[in-house]
Amino acid sequence: MRCFDTAKVYVKAGDGGNGCVAFRREKFVAYGGPSGGNGGRGGHVFVEVDQGMNSLQPFRKQIHFRAGRGGHGEGSKCEGPKGDDITIKVPPGTVIKRAREGGEEEGEWLMELVKPGEKQVLIPGGRGGRGNTSFKSSQNKAPVIAENGEEGREMWVELELKLVADVGIVGVPNAGKSTLLSVISAARPKIANYPFTTLVPNLGVVEIDYETIVFADVPGLLEGAHTGHGLGQEFLRHCERSRVLVHMIDGTSPQPVHDFEAICNEMALFNPTLAQKPQIVAFNKMDLPEAQEAWPAFQAAMLERGIEPVAISAVAQENVTTILRQTQALLKEIANPYAFDPFERQERKVKVTVPSNDTGPPIDVFSIEQDPHTRTWTVIGEGLERFTQMTNWEYYEAIKRFQKVLDASGVNQELRRRGVREGDTVELGEMEFSWMDKEDWNTFGDGWTRGTRGSKHWPH
Numbered sequence: 001m002r003c004f005d006t007a008k009v010y011v012k013a014g015d016g017g018n019g020c021v022a023f024r025r026e027k028f029v030a031y032g033g034p035s036g037g038n039g040g041r042g043g044h045v046f047v048e049v050d051q052g053m054n055s056l057q058p059f060r061k062q063i064h065f066r067a068g069r070g071g072h073g074e075g076s077k078c079e080g081p082k083g084d085d086i087t088i089k090v091p092p093g094t095v096i097k098r099a100r101e102g103g104e105e106e107g108e109w110l111m112e113l114v115k116p117g118e119k120q121v122l123i124p125g126g127r128g129g130r131g132n133t134s135f136k137s138s139q140n141k142a143p144v145i146a147e148n149g150e151e152g153r154e155m156w157v158e159l160e161l162k163l164v165a166d167v168g169i170v171g172v173p174n175a176g177k178s179t180l181l182s183v184i185s186a187a188r189p190k191i192a193n194y195p196f197t198t199l200v201p202n203l204g205v206v207e208i209d210y211e212t213i214v215f216a217d218v219p220g221l222l223e224g225a226h227t228g229h230g231l232g233q234e235f236l237r238h239c240e241r242s243r244v245l246v247h248m249i250d251g252t253s254p255q256p257v258h259d260f261e262a263i264c265n266e267m268a269l270f271n272p273t274l275a276q277k278p279q280i281v282a283f284n285k286m287d288l289p290e291a292q293e294a295w296p297a298f299q300a301a302m303l304e305r306g307i308e309p310v311a312i313s314a315v316a317q318e319n320v321t322t323i324l325r326q327t328q329a330l331l332k333e334i335a336n337p338y339a340f341d342p343f344e345r346q347e348r349k350v351k352v353t354v355p356s357n358d359t360g361p362p363i364d365v366f367s368i369e370q371d372p373h374t375r376t377w378t379v380i381g382e383g384l385e386r387f388t389q390m391t392n393w394e395y396y397e398a399i400k401r402f403q404k405v406l407d408a409s410g411v412n413q414e415l416r417r418r419g420v421r422e423g424d425t426v427e428l429g430e431m432e433f434s435w436m437d438k439e440d441w442n443t444f445g446d447g448w449t450r451g452t453r454g455s456k457h458w459p460h
Contacts, residue, residue, distance in 0.1 A: 005161040007059035008099060011123060014042025014067035014083030016149025019129035022075035034143055035077050036131030042152045043067030043083035045123040051116035053091035056161055070149055073131040083125055092116055093163055093241060099156035107158055126150035129390055145397035147390045163201050165216035167327055168242035172259045175248040176284040179314040181217040201238050208328050236270045244330045245279045251291025257301045278330050281309040282323055287316045360386055363409040376425045379411055385429035
């Protein structure tokens with residue numbers, strides 16, 4: 001049996017549709033003007049919490065998620081249809097990070113989804129390209145230019161499930177954690193008298209004074225768990241979201257004090273905030289003579305550390321209510337709850353805010369790298385690369401606009417300052433061209449307008 005609490009999936013937002021170049025041609029309308037519509041935006045990638053899920057097992061079968069592409073613009077100022085959105089269902093408590101690359105220890109944190117029904121945008125769809133209607137101005141009343149749709153972003157992300165529970169039950173293997181959970185809740189975890197009976201975390205709901213508390217039974221931890229020994233590293237993350245810890249001690253252990261210190265040390269090494277969480281120390285198996293003999297020494301050792309332990313017997317249900325009352329009191333002292341009421345129906349619609357792609361990143365933020373051996377200059381800048389990708393090179397006016405943007409952004413000035421020569425190769429995104437000065441660009445453009453240079457698709 002495995003606990004499917006991690007997954008790696010590929011997500012891609014939909015590409016935007018291309019803009020259209022068209023003109024109104026109608027009887028008795030001499031100068032109809034441009035009528036090319038914009039392309040539709042690409043589909044968004046949403047992530048939504050599904051209360052019915054408790055693991056990431058569905059992502060074993062499907063790991064690729066792609067939103068739909070936006071439709072192309074058409075004449076009569078018709079905008080292309082929007083691409084189909086895609087929604088990825090995840091269980092409560094899912095953390096999403098960008099997949100690790102190279103030697104990274106941990107990917108970039110993207111979002112965290114806790115409450116049932118919560119919905120967020122993971123990647124917005126690509127912007128639709130503008131048609132020639134959008135480029136009409138007082139100086140250019142019949143523009144012959146349109147944009148390509150913006151390509152939707154794509155990336156690999158890592159999903160990590162951290163159980164949403166108020167209380168985490170931790171301890172060494174065979175300490176009685178699952179027995180306690182089965183006594184205080186309706187949960188029925190596997191129980192047996194040998195270590196590592198619990199191989200997956202279990203959740204149980206306890207109702208006290210008309211309040212619900214969610215308990216999580218975490219599989220047993222060993223010394224060295226933070227480095228991956230035993231099952232610890234895989235499950236320590238489930239304690240991070242708990243507000244209170246119930247530390248179960250095996251009363252029949254030869255060294256119960258050492259067990260307590262070892263578990264506390266492992267939690268501190270895995271995440272220092274774990275060791276700072278309030279703990280209730282429960283000395284279990286008081287129905288057995290060995291535990292009764294070890295209790296006085298353990299109690300004295302804990303009192304020296306400023307901790308008041310509770311002697312219980314989960315099997316005989318002795319002092320179990322004391323544990324619950326202490327847990328309830330600690331939870332009331334702590335603000336910012338994570339857990340949710342499992343009996344509360346989440347039927348209301350959740351409003352989702354989608355970030356706008358209309359403005360995009362600035363074009364004047366860039367860097368330039370030079371390869372002195374091949375005389376190649378590489379311009380790196382998110383805004384410029386986005387603009388280059390959306391430029392439709394079939395239209396001469398798009399070429400002129402591209403040159404103006406290189407001037408306005410400061411790329412040409414920086415290249416001149418760094419000693420670019422006529423004919424040097426300049427790379428920008430997926431575009432590669434030979435650099436020419438402004439006067440040469442004007443000569444080049446005149447050749448296009450006379451029909452001596454350029455593609456047959458370019459207007460004359």
